[in-house]
Amino acid sequence: MSRVAIVTDSASDLPPAAAAAAGIEIVPLIVSFGSQTYKAGVELSTNEFWRRMTAPDAPFPTTAASSPGDFKAIYERCFAAGASAIVSVHVAGTLSGTIKSAEIGRSMLPDRDIRVVDSGSASMGQGILAQLGAEMAARGGGAADIATTLDDRKADLDLYVALDTLAYLKKGGRISGAQAAIGTLLSVKPIITIRDGLVHTADKPRTRGKARERVLALLTQRPIERLAVLHTPPADGEAFRREALARLAGKLDPANVSIQLVGPSVGPHIGPGCVGGVVLYAR
Structure with a gap:
């Protein structure tokens, strides 16, 4: 050690x-x-x-x-x-x-x-x-x-994940019922982020495809040092990783891009069908 x-x-x-x-x-x-x-x-x-x-x-x-x-x-x-x-x-x-x-x-x-x-x-x-x-x-x-x-270095971190629904964040007490209700009424696929240690909605695309594209855009808006792709079943984390690497061709070593299936400590709060990632932006 x-x-x-x-x-x-x-x-x-x-x-x-x-x-x-x-x-x-x-x-x-x-x-x-x-x-x-x-x-x-x-x-x-x-x-x-x-x-x-x-x-x-x-x-x-x-x-x-x-x-x-x-x-x-x-x-x-x-x-x-x-x-x-x-x-x-x-x-x-x-x-x-x-x-x-x-x-x-x-x-x-x-x-x-x-x-x-x-x-x-x-x-x-x-x-x-x-x-x-x-x-x-x-x-x-x-x-x-x-x-x-x-x-x-935590100031260089960003997290963006497209959710299938806000219901799990509401059940876990991480957002208010009003916030969750807005997402349900509008039938959006919300993208969440963490700001000042709190969960916020970064965008509200109307379809899974648009949400996925928007997350990719948000994650790759600045030069990246590391990227960790996050997903929950049945979302395809490997396909998302390939799409991210295509956007970052020549700008990021694939060895610095990992894939993580979200586990039991975070999974209850976001639910199935999610995809996104965490980036450490370069300095």
Whole structure:
């Protein structure tokens, strides 16, 4: 393990294999279907989540932050593995109580160097920051420098996702009933973004095709350093990736374009049939 360990949570949508390869520890958040509760990515895989999410008459899934004790346990594991400091990058505090649990977990280890970073984002918005942190740590970067850089680079992130409906955001309490009703009445395919840690509607195209085209335009409006394509079943993430690369021909190394199936921590809030991405714009 690098001298500085990088920790994030399952709302990052980082695939477990990719996180492990980068040396990133993931704290699983909680997802519940009725009375059945699971640790995301540990007791409930992304594929199994979507099978249950789209099953007829399935109860609406709910999400919750992990306990401070869960964070403390992960932090202790990192130190036991040889880390001298930790940078812990999490979903926006305005969207989840996760970062509060992380901060309490940190307070349980007062003699340890643990820096908690609010990504101001979700999904691969925080995932990309965690990856940047892991790369800096692998090069020997210190915890203070890594935390400062990640806090700075979050200004270069943008997230745009075309939804099939606003109903899931309403059920999850991330938007108001009035906002959702407008989308339903107009029969639009809303495009959401995150601004100042809050979910906003970036545009309201009338068809899936127009929404997809608009998301591509929004994501590629500035020079890009990295792109993470996001999708939920049955949307075709690979086709969207090809379309994005065609727009960016010669401007972005395909190796810097990944595809993530949105997982159990974010999926309940956006629902099936979504496609979009997170970009880290170049400086």
